[in-house]
Amino acid sequence: GAGVSQTPSNKVTEKGKYVELRCDPISGHTALYWYRQSLGQGPEFLIYFQGTGAADDSGLPNDRFFAVRPEGSVSTLKIQRTERGDSAVYLCASSLRDRGPTDTQYFGPGTRLTVL
Amino acid sequence: AQTVTQSQPEMSVQEAETVTLSCTYDTSESDYYLFWYKQPPSRQMILVIRQEAYKQQNATENRFSVNFQKAAKSFSLKISDSQLGDAAMYFCAYRGNQFYFGTGTSLTVIP
Numbered sequence: 001g002a003g004v005s006q007t008p009s010n011k012v013t014e015k016g017k018y019v020e021l022r023c024d025p026i027s028g029h030t031a032l033y034w035y036r037q038s039l040g041q042g043p044e045f046l047i048y049f050q051g052t053g054a055a056d057d058s059g060l061p062n063d064r065f066f067a068v069r070p071e072g073s074v075s076t077l078k079i080q081r082t083e084r085g086d087s088a089v090y091l092c093a094s095s096l097r098d099r100g101p102t103d104t105q106y107f108g109p110g111t112r113l114t115v116l
Numbered sequence: 117a118q119t120v121t122q123s124q125p126e127m128s129v130q131e132a133e134t135v136t137l138s139c140t141y142d143t144s145e146s147d148y149y150l151f152w153y154k155q156p157p158s159r160q161m162i163l164v165i166r167q168e169a170y171k172q173q174n175a176t177e178n179r180f181s182v183n184f185q186k187a188a189k190s191f192s193l194k195i196s197d198s199q200l201g202d203a204a205m206y207f208c209a210y211r212g213n214q215f216y217f218g219t220g221t222s223l224t225v226i227p
Contacts, residue, residue, distance in 0.1 A: 033215065042120075042207050042217030043161070056214065089159060103149060103211060107161035 002026075004108035006092050012114045013082055021077040021111045025094030032075050033105060034067055035091040043091055049075060050097075082115045089113070120210050122218035129198045130226050136183075137193045137221045139208030148212035150184065150191045155220070156204040164206070167191065200225050 005024045013019050025032050031050055035043035045059040049069045057067070064082075069075040079086055089112050093105040119142045129135035141150070152164040167175045167184050174182050179196045195202055203225045208218040 035215075035217075040219075042209075042219050044217070045215050048215075058214070091161065093161070104151075104163055104166060105215075106163070107153075109158065109160045112159075 004092055004094055004106055006090075006108040006111050008111060009109065010112045010114075012116065014116050015082060015084060017082050017115075019079050019082055019113065021079075021090050021113070023075045023077070023092030023094075023108060025073065025075070025092070026106055027073075028096065029094035029106075030072070030097050031095045031103075031105075032069060033093040033095075034075070034077050035093070037089045037091055037110070039088075046077070079113075082113075084115050087113055087115045120208055120216045120218040122208055122221050124221045125219070126222045126224070128224040128226055129195070129202075131198055131200060133198055134194060134196045135198055135223065137195075137206050137208075137223070139191045139193070139218055141189050141191065141208075141210050141216075143189065143210065143212060145212040148210060150182075151209040151211065152180070152182070152191075152193045153207045153209060153217075154202075154204045155207060161207070165193065195223075198225050200227060 007022045033048040034046040037043045047057040047067050052072045064080045066078045089110040091110045093107045095105045121140045148169045150167045153161045154164050155161050165175050165177045165180050174184050181194045183192045205220045205222050207220045210216045
């Protein structure tokens with residue numbers, strides 16, 4: 001597609017459940033980023049991939065959060081044993097490469113996660 | 117640690133007027149990039165303008181321009197001839213070894 005897409009757009013789950021959030025980056029973009037945006041806040045960095053590997057996962061809050069990008073394109077953010085504090089909008093972005101003049105990140109519309 | 121500060125939670129501007137949104141950042145890195153993103157109610161972040169730290173010339177994109185003061189670590193956004201469609205949350209962002217966003221400024225455009 002022309003832009004970054006994320007599915008689902010909204011996800012409601014119960015505390016303790018497992019969820020997967022999907023991101024389809026712009027075709028050809030090698031870098032992919034995940035952010036979490038809580039209400040009234042700016043995006044908070046979680047993890048970024050260069051190709052298939054997680055180049056920096058220092059923003060993941062704890063071991064309940066995990067992300068994969070097995071073929072260097074689509075990425076899935078996985079959250080185990082969800083907690084009410086995980087409720088937020090999860091944003092994905094991609095860029096042509098990491099760092100340099102082509103580092104402009106293009107964002108998807110986000111997935112709003114609500115944990116009841 | 118790098119931080120990005122936007123000290124204006126809300127701003128308003130009359131249509132066709134000019135408004136400036138403030139942003140300061142703290143870093144010990146020498147190589148970095150600065151961005152302004154716009155986030156309308158639809159939630160999708162849209163890049164407004166970017167500035168490479170090594171460039172002294174201020175970036176300009178049509179009605180949007182920045183005042184980049186590297187020594188002062190200041191990166192303000194000026195919107196000229198404001199339009200109703202400019203109403204949104206504006207986030208200042210820093211990209212060094214990691215990416216940091218400010219808390220945003222909500223811009224209202226008054227017809």
